[in-house]
Every structure is written in structure tokens, then in C-alpha cells.
Amino acid sequence: MxxxxxxxxxxxxxxxxxxxxxxxxxxxxxxxxxxxxxxxxxxxxxxxxxxxxxxxxxxxxxxxxxxxxxxxxxxxxxxxxxxxxxxxxxxxxxxxxxxxxxxxxxxxxxxxxxxxxxxxxxxxxxxYQYLKTGEMEQEQDLADADLLAADGSPILETGGEQILTTCRMAVLQNPFDGCCPLFRITGEGTCSFSVNGNWMEAAVDGEIFIDTEREAAYTPKGELAGRKVSGDYRAMRFLPGHNELTTSGDFTIYITPRWREV
Missing domain, CATH: 2.40.30.200 (Elongation Factor Tu (Ef-tu); domain 3)
Known part of the structure; x- marks a missing residue:
């Protein structure tokens, strides 16, 4: 048998x-x-x-x-x-x-x-077929973002040093099809963050989950927290290829990407 x-x-x-x-x-x-x-x-x-x-x-x-x-x-x-x-x-x-x-x-x-x-x-x-590796949460390594002119060149101080914005940024490469990541944000206060220039705000009281597949936000206990979030969930999904994550403030962002392919 x-x-x-x-x-x-x-x-x-x-x-x-x-x-x-x-x-x-x-x-x-x-x-x-x-x-x-x-x-x-x-x-x-x-x-x-x-x-x-x-x-x-x-x-x-x-x-x-x-x-x-x-x-x-x-x-x-x-x-x-x-x-x-x-x-x-x-x-x-x-x-x-x-x-x-x-x-x-x-x-x-x-x-x-x-x-x-x-x-x-x-x-x-x-x-879709989902990759098992896409179910692993990863902390994002956010670096200070440069302040750029309209032509993409860095803006410099009088002394020649580059001016940085108050934002931090990470680049994520998606080698698969478009996907619906799960964000986990830790910290205190209002976190503004964007994916590919699409901004969302979340009132974070220690920790919050933002699920772009379910189009819902919830606490660690599973309680719905949609009123603490403003923005378009669908706009926060990852496109195939290059994706930019930008945030401001002292927050830590973890992402479960949920990689998938047709």
C-alpha cells in the first residue's frame, strides 16, 4: 500500500x-x-x-x-x-x-x-501556492533615508554633509508574484509608514498587527483594532520586484511576507 x-x-x-x-x-x-x-x-x-x-x-x-x-x-x-x-x-x-x-x-x-x-x-x-519560507517573520533593518532633490541628487549642508530626513527606509525584493504581507509594529505613539509611497498610520500601544490579506488590524490578543489604523490596506501589499518600506519615529517593524506564486 x-x-x-x-x-x-x-x-x-x-x-x-x-x-x-x-x-x-x-x-x-x-x-x-x-x-x-x-x-x-x-x-x-x-x-x-x-x-x-x-x-x-x-x-x-x-x-x-x-x-x-x-x-x-x-x-x-x-x-x-x-x-x-x-x-x-x-x-x-x-x-x-x-x-x-x-x-x-x-x-x-x-x-x-x-x-x-x-x-x-x-x-x-x-x-496561489505559498512558500513556507514566506511564513517566517523578519525584523526590518531600517536605515536613515537621504533627503533628495527633485532630480534625485542628495541635498547637502553648507559644509558639504548630506542632509538626512527623519524617516528610515528599507528595500525589499520580491522575486515572486504580488503578495499580502502581515506587519507587526512595536513601539508607542502614532507610526506613519509607507510601502512604495502609499502611507498608513497606526496608533501603537506596545504592539499592533496589520494584515493586508484580511484587510484588518488587531492586537496581540486577536482583538480587532481597525479604528487605530488609517490608510488603504491593499496599497500596502508587495509588488513583484523592488519594494520600498519607509517609516518615521522610533518603531520596530516586523514583516511576514507570505511569498506566493500562481
């Missing part, structure tokens, strides 16, 4: 439950959400770009061997395991990535032999 291929869902490996993947699953490509608009009397169609991908479904076939008197109990274990929602799916042949799964739909458990059960599970997933 061992095939050398396994998966992990909601932190539990299939093989640890005596459940085995019959074959490697086919992974569908996400479909980009481009809406066609038909205008009567006009040739062709117009297209509305919704700037997103549709979710995908990954179907995986499993089987297991169990004594006849324990066969039904095994199926109950399977149903409990795959009832988890908003969990991670990790495939053993793509160990550096995982999928965000919204929910799992189970199909009929077929008793193909006296001790053999076979069933399929359909995993409804976010269209």
Missing part, C-alpha cells in the same frame, strides 16, 4: 492515519478573472479586468486497508481529519510550498473489497 508519495493536511500526514494516495494528483492552472462584457450593436466584446484569479480544486484519490470490523471507524477518522477548514495542504513532491484550503469535499467511500476502502477528496484551494 505504500507508494512513496504522501501529503499533509491540517498538520497531519495521510500515511500516519493509514491512508494512502493512489496516484499523484493533477494540479489545475488558476484561471484569471477577466470578465467579458457584450454590448448590443457593437462588434466584439469589452473586457473588465478583476485583478484576481479564480480558486482551484485539487482532486486526490485515496485508499486504505482495514479489518472489516474496524472499516467504518477508519472512515470516521478520515471524515474528521478532512473536515478541517482554512488549513494547509502540503504535497510531498513539492515540499517547499503549500496550498491554502478553504474546505474539502469528500466523495463516496467505495468498499472495493472486504477490507479495502477507496475514496476521493476534492480540496478547494486559494489559486
Amino acid at each position: 505504500r507508494y512513496g508519495y504522501d501529503l499533509e493536511y491540517a498538520g497531519v500526514r495521510a500515511e500516519s492515519l493509514g491512508i494512502y494516495v493512489v496516484r499523484r494528483p493533477d494540479i489545475p492552472a488558476p484561471e484569471y478573472d477577466m470578465e467579458a462584457i457584450v454590448i448590443p450593436g457593437r462588434d466584439g466584446v469589452l473586457h473588465k479586468d478583476n485583478h484576481r484569479y479564480h480558486p482551484i480544486e485539487i482532486t486526490i484519490e485515496f485508499n486504505y486497508l482495514e479489518k472489516p470490523e474496524a472499516w467504518a471507524e477508519k472512515w470516521r477518522h478520515v471524515k474528521r481529519w478532512l473536515s478541517a477548514r482554512n488549513a494547509r495542504l502540503c504535497l510531498s513532491d513539492d515540499a517547499d510550498y503549500f496550498y491554502h484550503v478553504y474546505a474539502v469535499r469528500l466523495e463516496t467511500n467505495a468498499r472495493t473489497a472486504r477490507e479495502l476502502g477507496t475514496f476521493s477528496a476534492v480540496f478547494s484551494c486559494d489559486p
Whole structure:
């Protein structure tokens, strides 16, 4: 029954439950959400770009061997395991990535032999694959930002020394697709910070989390703190390539980037 291929869902490996993947699953490509608009009397169609991908479904076939008197109990274990929602799916042949799964739909458990059960599970997933390394929080090394003229040249004092702003800046390189980072800011007072020139303000009383995916702010205890934040959450997301983080004041910023790829 061992095939050398396994998966992990909601932190539990299939093989640890005596459940085995019959074959490697086919992974569908996400479909980009481009809406066609038909205008009567006009040739062709117009297209509305919704700037997103549709979710995908990954179907995986499993089987297991169990004594006849324990066969039904095994199926109950399977149903409990795959009832988890908003969990991670990790495939053993793509160990550096995982999928965000919204929910799992189970199909009929077929008793193909006296001790053999076979069933399929359909995993409804976010269209992106997420890197495990993107789930690691990193403190940002912020350096004093230079004060520049309109042509990009540094502004100097009379003595020739370069004038620095009160802001600090860090450059982040995103080699993947656009992503929705989680910011954790520590300090006291009002923190103004920007991503690529898009500013946000947060009233920080020790610590606050700003989640650009959920478009919400919350305290370390998980209490919503949206009233303490002003700005556009979506504008704080990272673009592919070069991203600039700027802040003012004596605050420490930690970022969980949530790197992802289609």
C-alpha cells in the first residue's frame, strides 16, 4: 500500500492515519478573472479586468486497508481529519510550498473489497501556492533615508554633509508574484509608514498587527483594532520586484511576507 508519495493536511500526514494516495494528483492552472462584457450593436466584446484569479480544486484519490470490523471507524477518522477548514495542504513532491484550503469535499467511500476502502477528496484551494519560507517573520533593518532633490541628487549642508530626513527606509525584493504581507509594529505613539509611497498610520500601544490579506488590524490578543489604523490596506501589499518600506519615529517593524506564486 505504500507508494512513496504522501501529503499533509491540517498538520497531519495521510500515511500516519493509514491512508494512502493512489496516484499523484493533477494540479489545475488558476484561471484569471477577466470578465467579458457584450454590448448590443457593437462588434466584439469589452473586457473588465478583476485583478484576481479564480480558486482551484485539487482532486486526490485515496485508499486504505482495514479489518472489516474496524472499516467504518477508519472512515470516521478520515471524515474528521478532512473536515478541517482554512488549513494547509502540503504535497510531498513539492515540499517547499503549500496550498491554502478553504474546505474539502469528500466523495463516496467505495468498499472495493472486504477490507479495502477507496475514496476521493476534492480540496478547494486559494489559486496561489505559498512558500513556507514566506511564513517566517523578519525584523526590518531600517536605515536613515537621504533627503533628495527633485532630480534625485542628495541635498547637502553648507559644509558639504548630506542632509538626512527623519524617516528610515528599507528595500525589499520580491522575486515572486504580488503578495499580502502581515506587519507587526512595536513601539508607542502614532507610526506613519509607507510601502512604495502609499502611507498608513497606526496608533501603537506596545504592539499592533496589520494584515493586508484580511484587510484588518488587531492586537496581540486577536482583538480587532481597525479604528487605530488609517490608510488603504491593499496599497500596502508587495509588488513583484523592488519594494520600498519607509517609516518615521522610533518603531520596530516586523514583516511576514507570505511569498506566493500562481
